[in-house]
Amino acid sequence: MTTPHDASWPAAEAEPAPAALTPADVADAARLVSFGLQAKLLPARDAEYAELVRRHREDPAFARLADAVATGLNLVVLEVSARAGMALAAAEESVFAVRMGDYSRRAASETTDRFLHGLAHLAVAAMAFPRPEDLADEGYLGRITVNGVDAFVRQACRRLEEQAELTGDNTDPSSDAPGLEAAWRVWARRSTTGATKDARRLSGSTIGITGKAVAFLVDSGFLQKASDDAGGTYRTTARYQLQVRDLAGSAAMAELIDLGVVPVTDGSATLLPADHSDELVADAGLPFHSL
Amino acid sequence: MTVIADQPAERELRPPAQGARPAPGPAADEGLARRLKALACTAPLHDLDNRKVNLAGEYGGYAMAEVGLAAIDLVTLHMDFDTGADREIVLARLLPRVAAQSPDRPGAEHQRVARWVLESLINVGSVDRGFRAVYGTFDADGGYVRRDYDFKLIEEVPGPDGGVYLRTTDEAVNVLVGALDTDVTSAQIAAEVKLEVLIRRGRLADAQLAAEQARYRTVQYAETLRRVLDATRRNVRAVDWMQAVPDLIDEALDHIADRYRHENAILTNIRRARDEAEEPSHKRQAAELVDIVKDCIRRHTQLQARLLEAGPLFRAEQDRQAFAAPTARSGIDLYGHLLAPVLRLPIEQAIRPTDAFFAHGAGLRTPTAVRVADLVDLLLTPPVEREHLGAELPDPDLVATPDDSRFSEAQLEAALDLLDLPPDAPRRLSGLLAEARRQDPELPYLVALLAVHAASPPVGTAYRQGEERLLFAVDDGATLADPEFGGADLIVGSALLDAVGMAADRKDAR
Secondary structure: OOOOOOOOHHHHHHOOOOOOOOHHHHHHHHHHHHHHHOOOOOHHHOHHHHHHHHHHHHOHHHHHHHHHHHHHOOEEEEEEEOOOEEEEEEOOOOOOOOOHHHHOHHHHHOHHHHHHHHHHHHHHHHHHOOOHHHHHOOOOOOEEEHHHHHHHHHHHHHHHHHHHHHOOOOOOOEOOOHHHOEHHHHHHHOOOOOOOOOOOOOOOOHHHHHHHHHHHHHHOOOEEEEEOHHHOEEEEOHHHHHHHHHHHHHHHHHHHHHOOOOOOOOOOHHHOOHHHHHHHHOOOOOOOOOO | OOHHHHHHHHHOOOOHHHHHOOOOHHHHHHHHHHHHHHHHHHHHHHHHHHHHHHOOOOOOOOOHHHHHHHHHHHHHHHOOOOOOEOHHHHHHHHHHHHHHHOOOOOHHHHHHHHHHHHHHHHOOOOOOOOEEEEEEEEOOOOOEEEEEEEEOOEEEEEOOOOOEEEEEOHHHHHHHHHOOOOOOOOHHHHHHHHHHHHHHOOOHHHHHHHHHHHHHHHHHHHHHHHHHHHHHHHOHHHOOOOOHHHHHHHHHHHHHHHHHHHHHHHHHHHHHHHHHOOOHHHHHHHHHHHHHHHHHHHHHHHHHHHHHHHHHHHHHHHHHHOOOOOOOOOOOOHHHHHHHHHHHOEHHHHHHHHHHHHHHHOOOOOOOOOOHHHHHHHHHOOOOOOOOOOOOOOOOOOOOOOOOOOOOHHHHHHHHHHHOOOOOOOEEHHHHHHHHHHHOOOHHHHHHHHHHHOOOOOHHHHHHOOOOEEEEEEOOOOEOOOOOOOOEOOEEEEEEOOHHHHHHHHHHOO
16 A cells, blocks of 8 residues: 655656546645645545545556655655555655744754753654554554653663663763753753643643643644543554654664664564563553652 | 872772872762762752842741751652642641741731742742752863752652642752761662651651551552563563563562561551550550551562562463564664663754654644735734633523421531530530520430530541641440430530641651
């Protein structure tokens, strides 16, 4: 079902089309893209959308046309299928891309806040797909809670703090070089939550930041709210899996490798410390909490 | 200090002849840093008294550092394991001390002071809601480095009901409840200091709290172990049976051994308290504590039994799962490949992968495009009345229900008047009944009910709610001679509760 994309495909437009495409076909192709832009809409909910998705699958010429429309709009087609609809992602510099400054005003000026917001998104994805096979399995539905994500990151931070203590490192950052502060400390020292005058979440707290990320992902059609338990419980959608697996994960990984950090990949990633820590943190019931 | 000159030499192989140098070396530097950190933890308290002059109004009469320390004590005593201390309870308990410091000022001001102190200790104004102190150390090359030490005294945590609760941090417990020269981040020391102080001072109620908290930790160990075993049943390789789980089991066994020691200390103390206690309430408290300690020991035994089962279960599951076919995997492990390495990086580097993840993982937004023609229309349209109130509710048809209560308000008032006895003159129930019968033939029933109810008065609740007097009834064996009622001729009286004094005692004793 996945439509493969490589850089060479626009050349296909030059090929002679078997059947002449009419302006009506172009309108249909654009209509399919516009459905794809409505991230929360699913083909199962809209007969016209379902029909266009079916046509995309069965009519290669139409598929190429629809993909061309998307590319012209600076969009990347991740998949066209009945389960995800036309899953689109904004290419860089696209008018559809979300900029951090629009996402959070504070994040535009404060490096630490920008990092915390980005990390919250990464942590949500890591909690939603804790094992590598969860990203590969198309039937997998991730489940996260806002408090759980925060607790999960805090647990990871505490682990790093303990490791630093074992090796006797002083992790307190130098006052002259705040940029050298270890990333985990930034999350750990931010308050978890806080009382506000109007009984809303304290937006600068880590739960507030995670809550914002999750609410944003709901609007992007990546998560669906399941209940209000534990700060909000959410399920993942097929689109989120595609977005994380095909785009976000590799983009972040490329940056990481560019920084010279090469995580060990031996194919059997379950043996990394990731998984047992997931088991221990799942649902914010942290062990060994102090008095 | 001579540390600067000495530091580089410290890393070389030191000839034994140089052993007698006067400079203390990096270990002393570390100790100094530790004490500087401990000292920093007290700064917010001193700061309270310095900042009180900035408050609008006359606040010179309040000892803010004392109120602050009392607030930390209150939060420490009131927090339990799964949530924390309720902010309103802490504020209410703090008020008597604030009021005692400046009794002729209005109550609203006392509340304002209590709230101000608590919010200052949380440091509500800052984005991290914490404090930062700068201290200097010498790095490995002998260079002097200023470092930021971030700490919190009281932190806000989410409760299971979605509310916000307060917890004192390990730093606050170690420095401000324990002593000054301790490792300020050790949770274990914090717990032990607390318990030992409590036992040494004979604070039974608090020792009970600590024992309950230790029991909770035992439950937590059991819960963690259960989760690990569940995970093992699903996937043996998802759980680190090489290190993490053996460590967990060792830790839990140490915890059990340790708790046996502490609970024996508590038991010794209870026995002494019980033997020396004259008052029945103290004896009862001691007896309750025995029950709790017994339950603790029972849970420790239970945990120990489960710990013994863990090994065999692992071996059985390993045998069963070793033959399962491997599943397909995708290339990327979000935690192991991305999140964990990112957290290790310095923030100026870590921001690049997180920015990339955000840019590609947050989804897309369709920008709003407005035509000028629409804009004019839009701006000229009168605002729509917002229907946030929803549809109009139909007026409910109310039917007056007959008042079927047996006693009227006036009767209740009369009965309470009758039972409003002076604390030094308790009365027999028979006399009260006779007097009630003279006022109203129905009244004796109500008086009898209230008297029977007072036979087992909720002292603890009344004390917690800060009530000043409490009705009680005691059976001394006399038989009631009354035409309508039978049973014991109770002695009914009212007891004065020194709620304020008791709350103050509680704090002074610490």
